[in-house]
Amino acid sequence: xxxxxxxDKKIIDLTYLIGLSxxxxxxxxxxxxxxxxxxxxxxxxxxxxxxxxxxEVIKASAHKLKSTIPFIGLDKIIGKEVNEIESLARENSxxxxxxxSFKKIKESFELASAELEAFMLNN
Amino acid sequence: MKETSNIKENIGKIKxxxxxxxxxxxxxxxFLLKGLGFNNDVCVNGKxxxxxxxxTNYDVVLMDVQxxxxxxxxxxxxxxxxxxxxxxxxATIGNTSEEEIKKCLxxxxxxxxxxxxxxxxxxxxxxxxxxxxxxxxxxNGSELD
Numbered sequence: 001x002x003x004x005x006x007x008d009k010k011i012i013d014l015t016y017l018i019g020l021s022x023x024x025x026x027x028x029x030x031x032x033x034x035x036x037x038x039x040x041x042x043x044x045x046x047x048x049x050x051x052x053x054x055x056e057v058i059k060a061s062a063h064k065l066k067s068t069i070p071f072i073g074l075d076k077i078i079g080k081e082v083n084e085i086e087s088l089a090r091e092n093s094x095x096x097x098x099x100x101s102f103k104k105i106k107e108s109f110e111l112a113s114a115e116l117e118a119f120m121l122n123n
Numbered sequence: 124m125k126e127t128s129n130i131k132e133n134i135g136k137i138k139x140x141x142x143x144x145x146x147x148x149x150x151x152x153x154f155l156l157k158g159l160g161f162n163n164d165v166c167v168n169g170k171x172x173x174x175x176x177x178x179t180n181y182d183v184v185l186m187d188v189q190x191x192x193x194x195x196x197x198x199x200x201x202x203x204x205x206x207x208x209x210x211x212x213x214a215t216i217g218n219t220s221e222e223e224i225k226k227c228l229x230x231x232x233x234x235x236x237x238x239x240x241x242x243x244x245x246x247x248x249x250x251x252x253x254x255x256x257x258x259x260x261x262x263n264g265s266e267l268d
Contacts, residue, residue, distance in 0.1 A: 016239060020155065027154055031147060038146050063189060064145060067217045070239045071147050 011111045013073025014119070025123060031071060032116050039068055043109050046085075050095075050102045058098060059089035065105075072116065078108045128257050130250045134160040137253065140181040141165045142172040142198065143215065144190040148238060152185060152215070155242045161249070169198025176202060183249055184212045186232065188223075196230040203231040211252035215240065 014028065021027045042065055049057035062085040069075045069082065081101035088094035130137075139161050141152045149165050156163040164179070166172050170193040172184070184202070188195040195214060202208050214227040214235040227235050236248050251258055 020151070020242065022158070031150060034146050034150055060189075063217075067145055067238055068147055071151070 010115070011074065011077055011108060012115045012119075013076065015073060017071060029120060029123065032120060035068070035071060036113060036116055036120075039065070039109065040113070042068065043106060046102065047106065050098055053095050055089045055092045059086055062086035062089060072112060074108060074112055077112075078105050081105050128254050130246075130254050130257070135162070137161050137182045137249070138180065139163040139183045139185060139249070140172060140175060140179075141185045142167075142169060142190070142195065143185070143187040144168055145187070148187070148215070148240075152240055152245075155240055155245055159242060159246050169193030169195055169201075172198050173201055173206070176206060176208065182210055182253060184210060185215050185236075186212050187215050188227065195232075196226070199231045211249075213248055213252070 017028050017031055042061060046058065046061040046065065048054075049061060062082050066075075066079075066082050066086065069078065075082075081104050085098050085101050085105075088098050139156050141149060141156070141163055143149045143152060143165070144167050149167075153163055153165055164175060164181075166175055168190040169186075172186070173193075175181075176184070186195040186199060199212050199214075202212065211233040212231065214232040215238050216223055216227065216235055217238045219235065219237045224235050233252055234248060236244060
């Protein structure tokens, strides 16, 4: 059953959530609902701060994303970029690299959200 | 709850306060603790945690470090220095670098646990600090993974 739940996912990996849920599919869906509600706001804050080159907010918001992405296995896809953004912002530098990494982060979030929505419909 | 030194017999009486601003992390910690049998309350930053700790006896605090309004380091310092409380405060951290661990311990935290949390690690950590004389219980805790 766990394998079925986790099939055909290109970006997301629900192994961690499903493992912790001990078969409580309602919990997995609840966590995904919270993820879909909360993370777009976090990505928006990061985007705004990247557009404004506000290193303080970039740093804080990348840090927050870092603890959110492992829930759906997204750390394997964009963990490196999120870490890079946080490190660069801590040094108040590298806005061009931050922009490039953010582009990948945003694209991955969009794909992940679509996959999560499909998962919610199918389970 | 410390009359007998056995986590299994006391688990339902153990109250854990989760201090965490990230909603996903809050829900995860609460779900894991509930599944293991612990009681828990949730609050969103150090400031609210201090208010709750003033009115409720918590046996263990799970403390995030970076939070708005009041971070986990400051909240821990106040719990130790002003409220004079000595319950285990476990820092929940994403970055488990030596520097971060040292910083947590220097601010009065008892131990650190890495995020994302896992049930068996959480159980072992709480057991280790509430029932240090009975740490072999950790082995039993692992079945709750």
